[in-house]
Structure formats: structure tokens, C-alpha cells
Amino acid sequence: TASVQVGEVEVSKKLINNTPAEPGETFNFKITLDLSTADVWEDEIPWMNNDYLMGFIESSEELTWTVEEGKYVAEFTVDVDETVTISGIAQGTTYTVEEIQTGEDRAWFTVTTQIGEEEAVEGNTATGTVAEKNTLSFTNTVVTADVELGKLSISKKVVNAAPARE
Numbered sequence: 001t002a003s004v005q006v007g008e009v010e011v012s013k014k015l016i017n018n019t020p021a022e023p024g025e026t027f028n029f030k031i032t033l034d035l036s037t038a039d040v041w042e043d044e045i046p047w048m049n050n051d052y053l054m055g056f057i058e059s060s061e062e063l064t065w066t067v068e069e070g071k072y073v074a075e076f077t078v079d080v081d082e083t084v085t086i087s088g089i090a091q092g093t094t095y096t097v098e099e100i101q102t103g104e105d106r107a108w109f110t111v112t113t114q115i116g117e118e119e120a121v122e123g124n125t126a127t128g129t130v131a132e133k134n135t136l137s138f139t140n141t142v143v144t145a146d147v148e149l150g151k152l153s154i155s156k157k158v159v160n161a162a163p164a165r166e
Helices: 052-053 103-108
Strands: 004-015 026-034 066-068 071-079 083-090 096-100 109-115 125-129 134-140
Touching: 004 026, 004 071, 004 096, 026 083, 026 134, 052 083, 071 083, 096 134, 103 109, 125 134
Parallel strands: 004 134
Antiparallel strands: 004 083, 026 071, 026 096, 066 071, 096 125, 109 134
């Protein structure tokens, strides 16, 4: 009997908000799995195909998988200070996790991505190979550099005013 070594991908979200603005606290993500790179041999074990490997996958958030160009894709949301875990992924599978950003998101936030203990890098996408445990952390920082503060002065001048009456 063949066995499949599985791993998990944990996606966490952080928000650094140093402005009084109140951006939304739920962020959208997309995960793509390329099972063709998994540590199994489909030629030697014909029944161990993509459908079989997908049967192991579980998630702390409900996922709906679609197939795009032979790869499995699902979208999900992660709240600030939350972690979504996708487990049961065959080790060796190539993954890509992308934070889906709107134009407004890009105007409000800068994004850094950190895989495990590696240095955080600027960008909204992380790519790697599934091992036993894979931790990804996405951090959004509210952009404040473009905010210009100004002054408003108000004064009043009365011209040709009649004397006050008693």
C-alpha cells in the first residue's frame, strides 16, 4: 500500500494601521496548487491521480476548488489577526498564495509577504513547495505618506458697524 506524505499551508494576516482611517478588516486570497510536482509517482501507481490527492485536502475555511490549466485554485478570506490552515496537501506540491487586491487596496496599503522565518519581502504573492508545515504571513501597512495636512484660518472683520445699542 502506498502512502502520501501530506503537509499544510497556514496563511495569516496582519494589519499595521497608523492612521485614523478604518479600512475593511477582511482580505481576499487565492491559492493555486500544482499537484503534478507532488512527491508521488503516477506512472507506478495509476490510481494516485490528482482527484485522489485532492481527497486528502481539508481547510479551516470552506474552499471551492476549480481547475485552471491543470492546477487547482480556490479563493478564501482571512480576517486581520486570523490564520486559515489548508492541510492534507501532498508534499512536494508547488503552491502560490496571492492576496487579491483592488485598485483601492493598492492605494491604501503596502503589502509584505513572509514565508516561515525568511525575510519579509514587498509584494502580495508567495510561492513555494509544500513541506510538513508552511507558514505564510501577509502584512498590510496603511499608506499615510500621501496625506497632506493643511491649516484653515477663519477671521471676521466688521466694516462701518453702527454702535451697539443698550
